[in-house]
Amino acid sequence: MAPYPFPPGETIVVSGIQSSGALHLGNYFGALRQHIALHHKHPSYYFIVNYHAMTTVRDPDALYAHTLDAAITYLSLGFNPSKGNLFVQSDVPLLNELTWIFFCLTPVSQLEKATSYKDKVAQGLSANCGLFNYPVLQASDILIYGGTIVPVGADQKQHIEICRDTAQRFNRIWSPDRPLFPVPHAHITEQVAIVPGIDGRKMSKSYDNTIGIFDEGKVLNRRIKRIVTDSTPLEDPKDPDQDNVFALIRLFASDGQQQEIREAYQRGGYGYGHAKNVLTNLITDYFAEARERRRELLKHPDYVRDVLRQGGIHARERAEACMDKVRELTGLITTYRV
Numbered sequence: 001m002a003p004y005p006f007p008p009g010e011t012i013v014v015s016g017i018q019s020s021g022a023l024h025l026g027n028y029f030g031a032l033r034q035h036i037a038l039h040h041k042h043p044s045y046y047f048i049v050n051y052h053a054m055t056t057v058r059d060p061d062a063l064y065a066h067t068l069d070a071a072i073t074y075l076s077l078g079f080n081p082s083k084g085n086l087f088v089q090s091d092v093p094l095l096n097e098l099t100w101i102f103f104c105l106t107p108v109s110q111l112e113k114a115t116s117y118k119d120k121v122a123q124g125l126s127a128n129c130g131l132f133n134y135p136v137l138q139a140s141d142i143l144i145y146g147g148t149i150v151p152v153g154a155d156q157k158q159h160i161e162i163c164r165d166t167a168q169r170f171n172r173i174w175s176p177d178r179p180l181f182p183v184p185h186a187h188i189t190e191q192v193a194i195v196p197g198i199d200g201r202k203m204s205k206s207y208d209n210t211i212g213i214f215d216e217g218k219v220l221n222r223r224i225k226r227i228v229t230d231s232t233p234l235e236d237p238k239d240p241d242q243d244n245v246f247a248l249i250r251l252f253a254s255d256g257q258q259q260e261i262r263e264a265y266q267r268g269g270y271g272y273g274h275a276k277n278v279l280t281n282l283i284t285d286y287f288a289e290a291r292e293r294r295r296e297l298l299k300h301p302d303y304v305r306d307v308l309r310q311g312g313i314h315a316r317e318r319a320e321a322c323m324d325k326v327r328e329l330t331g332l333i334t335t336y337r338v
Helices: 025-036 060-076 093-101 108-112 115-122 134-143 154-174 217-225 244-252 255-267 273-288 290-298 301-330
Strands: 011-017 042-047 085-088 149-151 185-189
Touching: 011 025, 011 134, 025 042, 025 060, 025 134, 025 149, 042 060, 042 093, 042 273, 042 301, 060 085, 060 290, 060 301, 085 301, 093 134, 093 154, 108 134, 108 154, 115 134, 115 244, 134 154, 244 255, 255 273, 255 290, 273 290, 290 301
Parallel strands: 011 042, 011 149, 042 085, 149 185
Antiparallel strands: none
């Protein structure tokens, strides 16, 4: 009999980032910053979700480039391959086998209620089966490695609830005496869970309202100049808590800097142009070291691919152990292994 792969009480951090375009400040503060911090504390599996990206990306060259760029971003921001596993989702095709089993457990009505799916369709994205079934594959992403902590943005909280339901259904049906899957929980930093884009809506590639993590110089200036503000005259007092520029400044500025800028807003004579210049400088300084590491990594793509390869090997080993037990518990015959 196959052993149970996930020791009780084990803490495993699992999460991913979609490779559908250049990563932006919303990705950083909503997920990546948490990923980097947590991988120093716990065993972790972080993956670039290129299967999920296929719900919208049709250009193979773009998908490949975005996948590699996401890995470079992780490494630039401080991910240490000796402390955690970084890999590509498609390097673990066993996910698709587990996803089919989860499909057979998941009520259609639960997926129909998914707000993320409804929001994306409302934005004009194709209502394809991949987009509809996105949360089920996401559940496989987490459970196949025995994930217990899932650092995500606030918009993914409902998906983690679906994942938790899926684990509990499987355990109740096929392993009631000794649950196979740990029931994970979402790790969300609420104060920065939703980052405003340059139009005031949630920062998202779908809205084309993003500021890239590594934007600099003229590119960064152009994006920040486009941040939507109200028409309050320069000389009048302004409410910083109603301003998109200040909302972004708060992500980067120290408490003392925030207070100083807040008081300048409230006094009057401080324009949104002043605030945008401050924001530009804060972003430039904040990512300066990461930007330099990125330049070096771009010169060494073979190293990046090797990091992904090694992470994928470790991920497949853990996924194989999981699926051996899943097949046994569910009665799936695997004669090729006999």
